Amino acid sequence: MNSVVADKIRGVIFGQAIGDALGFGTEWIPKSQVKQEYPEGLRNYSQIVRYRNISGWIPGDWTDDTDQMLCILDSLLEQQQFDIKDIARRFHHWATTDGMGMGQTVYSVVHSPDFLQNPHLVAKQVWQASDGKAAANGGVMRTSVLGIWEYPFPAKVKYNASQVCQITHYDPRCVGSCVAVSLAIAAILRGETNIPSLIESIALAVQEYHPSMLEYFDKATTLCLKALDLDEGLNPGEIGGTGYTLKTMAAGFWALNRAESYEDGILQIIHEGGDADTNAAVAGALLGARFGYKNIPQQWVKELVYEQELNSRVEKLITLAQ
Numbered sequence: 001m002n003s004v005v006a007d008k009i010r011g012v013i014f015g016q017a018i019g020d021a022l023g024f025g026t027e028w029i030p031k032s033q034v035k036q037e038y039p040e041g042l043r044n045y046s047q048i049v050r051y052r053n054i055s056g057w058i059p060g061d062w063t064d065d066t067d068q069m070l071c072i073l074d075s076l077l078e079q080q081q082f083d084i085k086d087i088a089r090r091f092h093h094w095a096t097t098d099g100m101g102m103g104q105t106v107y108s109v110v111h112s113p114d115f116l117q118n119p120h121l122v123a124k125q126v127w128q129a130s131d132g133k134a135a136a137n138g139g140v141m142r143t144s145v146l147g148i149w150e151y152p153f154p155a156k157v158k159y160n161a162s163q164v165c166q167i168t169h170y171d172p173r174c175v176g177s178c179v180a181v182s183l184a185i186a187a188i189l190r191g192e193t194n195i196p197s198l199i200e201s202i203a204l205a206v207q208e209y210h211p212s213m214l215e216y217f218d219k220a221t222t223l224c225l226k227a228l229d230l231d232e233g234l235n236p237g238e239i240g241g242t243g244y245t246l247k248t249m250a251a252g253f254w255a256l257n258r259a260e261s262y263e264d265g266i267l268q269i270i271h272e273g274g275d276a277d278t279n280a281a282v283a284g285a286l287l288g289a290r291f292g293y294k295n296i297p298q299q300w301v302k303e304l305v306y307e308q309e310l311n312s313r314v315e316k317l318i319t320l321a322q
Contacts, residue, residue, distance in 0.1 A: 015288020
């Protein structure tokens with residue numbers, strides 16, 4: 001593996017974790033409140049004071065988005081192969097021993113008595129119980145590492161991403177989102193540099209999952225960030241919208257297409273409010289693939305609470321990926 005690819009792999013993992021940790025500061029508030037709380041803008045973990053009283057959290061820590069991504073990564077590192085039941089077991093262990101920030105879909109699925117025996121069936125049943133309407137972003141937020149694992153083989157990346165998504169999120173929009181992000185990361189690792197062409201090809205590759213896929217890719221490539229309305233549902237009189245998988249996917253691809261740098265993309269995403277840590281985790285992984293680890297602000301890297309532990313995992317991943 002050449003140094004450029006290794007740098008991009010490191011960029012994906014650190015890019016996700018940093019976006020998650022920084023975006024936590026504007027999570028679940030409207031854009032107007034972001035401006036009130038951070039009149040000069042949010043640029044460092046130390047500025048985040050809203051969660052200072054949460055036990056076990058300090059500035060520079062990531063959230064459930066990266067925790068669940070690490071469940072997948074740790075399984076791959078230990079098993080040295082793709083093992084759905086082992087990944088499911090790790091999700092279950094995390095959910096029942098920590099689970100801070102866990103979404104309702106994940107909670108409902110992993111706490112089912114049959115989850116460890118047949119996670120896909122349980123996830124399908126939970127989705128069906130929602131009348132097929134539950135399409136939260138809890139799958140796409142953790143999928144980045146699956147764009148790295150077996151990245152030279154798009155068909156394997158697609159299969160892996162869909163299988164892991166359906167451990168908890170069965171909706172085809174969730175599956176399509178995971179496949180889209182993972183395929184994009186894999187393509188960039190293989191050397192793709194024409195981002196508009198890449199996004200167009202990814203949109204066509206995932207259109208089969210749901211009619212809304214192309215709609216949100218169109219939004220990501222033709223509209224301004226404000227038009228994505230990432231804080232939808234948090235302003236007076238608005239209903240729903242926050243935490244929707246296609247909205248998070250669109251935010252990530254908007255950043256991949258429009259951002260001038262990793263820092264530029266992350267800052268624009270988090271200042272929109274909404275499900276900012278998840279939106280920035282997905283955008284951060286894509287931007288990390290595009291711009292590489294070396295172009296991520298090193299202050300953001302060094303001030304991550306678990307920077308050394310994350311670096312150790314990445315070193316092992318790079319070795320395995322060779």
